[in-house]
Amino acid sequence: MPVPILHVISKLPIGGVEKQLFNLLKNYDRTKLTPYVCCLTDIGVIGEMIQQTGVEVIPLNALSHTFNMKTVNHIRKIIREKNIKILRSHQYHSNLYGRFAARLENVPCIVPSIHNLYTRDKKIHRRIINNILSNYSHKIITVSSAVKQDVIKYDHINEEKIQVIYNGVNLAEYQPESNTNLRKELKIPDDAIIIGNIARLSLQKGQKYIIEAIPEVIKQYKNCVFMFVGDGELREELVNHCKTLNVSDNVIFTGFQIDVKKFLNIIDIFLFPSLWEGLGNSLLEAMAMEKPIIGTDIGPIQEIVTHKKNGFLIKTENHQDISGAILYFLKNPDFMTEISKNARKTVEENFDIKITAQRYMNLFFDILKNS
Numbered sequence: 001m002p003v004p005i006l007h008v009i010s011k012l013p014i015g016g017v018e019k020q021l022f023n024l025l026k027n028y029d030r031t032k033l034t035p036y037v038c039c040l041t042d043i044g045v046i047g048e049m050i051q052q053t054g055v056e057v058i059p060l061n062a063l064s065h066t067f068n069m070k071t072v073n074h075i076r077k078i079i080r081e082k083n084i085k086i087l088r089s090h091q092y093h094s095n096l097y098g099r100f101a102a103r104l105e106n107v108p109c110i111v112p113s114i115h116n117l118y119t120r121d122k123k124i125h126r127r128i129i130n131n132i133l134s135n136y137s138h139k140i141i142t143v144s145s146a147v148k149q150d151v152i153k154y155d156h157i158n159e160e161k162i163q164v165i166y167n168g169v170n171l172a173e174y175q176p177e178s179n180t181n182l183r184k185e186l187k188i189p190d191d192a193i194i195i196g197n198i199a200r201l202s203l204q205k206g207q208k209y210i211i212e213a214i215p216e217v218i219k220q221y222k223n224c225v226f227m228f229v230g231d232g233e234l235r236e237e238l239v240n241h242c243k244t245l246n247v248s249d250n251v252i253f254t255g256f257q258i259d260v261k262k263f264l265n266i267i268d269i270f271l272f273p274s275l276w277e278g279l280g281n282s283l284l285e286a287m288a289m290e291k292p293i294i295g296t297d298i299g300p301i302q303e304i305v306t307h308k309k310n311g312f313l314i315k316t317e318n319h320q321d322i323s324g325a326i327l328y329f330l331k332n333p334d335f336m337t338e339i340s341k342n343a344r345k346t347v348e349e350n351f352d353i354k355i356t357a358q359r360y361m362n363l364f365f366d367i368l369k370n371s
Contacts (some may be wrong), residue, residue, distance in 0.1 A: 146299030
């Protein structure tokens with residue numbers, strides 16, 4: 001009989017953590033696991049997509065900024081009704097409520113996961129709670145070694161309790177191909193070089209520095225188009241920044257898009273200038289589609305990208321580095337092609353979602369066997 005597993009997550013909009021959960025669920029061996037999802041808020045876009053794969057999604061609409069025992073009891077009820085044997089939670093609030101509920105119900109396999117660095121989240125009460133609840137966790141998953149080091153440093157958790165399992169990409173879905181129709185829809189000339197970023201428009205994602213790099217690039221390559229796929233709190237500020245620098249004619253803001261793959265298809269150079277990340281899902285997706293990538297040299301990205309082998313690493317908050325890397329690619333097309341092929345190979349060897357799913361299943365059944 002398949003073992004029932006409950007994933008607890010705070011919300012299910014389109015985002016990196018949420019998309020990773022969706023892909024992971026699709027790649028579980030259903031002869032071994034029966035998955036359920038509990039969302040602390042509403043069902044969300046990804047929740048609807050998960051349901052279409054046959055996985056039950058249970059929205060609680062109960063997330064608050066103060067601890068709520070009713071939320072714990074809701075999760076406990078699900079655990080009892082579904083006879084849950086494995087509980088995996090994602091991010092702080094879900095890790096809090098999920099672990100508490102699972103401990104009270106004596107779930108034999110409790111695996112919380114941490115998806116980002118602690119760059120902006122060093123609240124002391126969270127560090128204390130994470131440390132206490134680590135005693136009720138059979139294993140804590142981090143999505144990169146850099147995140148693992150943050151958990152050790154700030155939560156003061158024993159290294160042996162933590163395991164790194166990298167996120168994965170569905171390689172069958174992310175195949176390099178052309179899309180001339182979308183170029184026409186966006187009124188981008190056939191000879192234009194599309195330099196793209198796919199991310200939430202926010203401080204973390206560093207789009208400001210891309211915009212500041214544009215003047216130097218278009219001095220030499222006037223046919224470059226910079227495309228920002230996504231929306232966020234900084235959209236108006238970034239649009240105004242383009243106007244101030246007089247580069248609006250070379251910039252496209254597509255807004256929020258559900259199907260980002262078709263936009264990724266037409267990008268010639270992919271930019272990922274994040275100030276911090278847990279790993280970088282859209283970076284992996286771009287690499288899977290054989291895009292030459294430029295990313296910041298922060299810890300998690302260094303675990304994926306080797307400079308000038310499968311990508312190009314730059315300093316954070318540095319528009320000169322961005323423009324310099326773009327121009328280097330454009331002046332060395334053979335190098336750009338080699339980098340692109342190596343990028344795809346890297347994902348095939350280390351970041352295939354099938355490998356990720358198997359690593360999780362191996363972990364779950366090892367814990368159950370020893371419980």
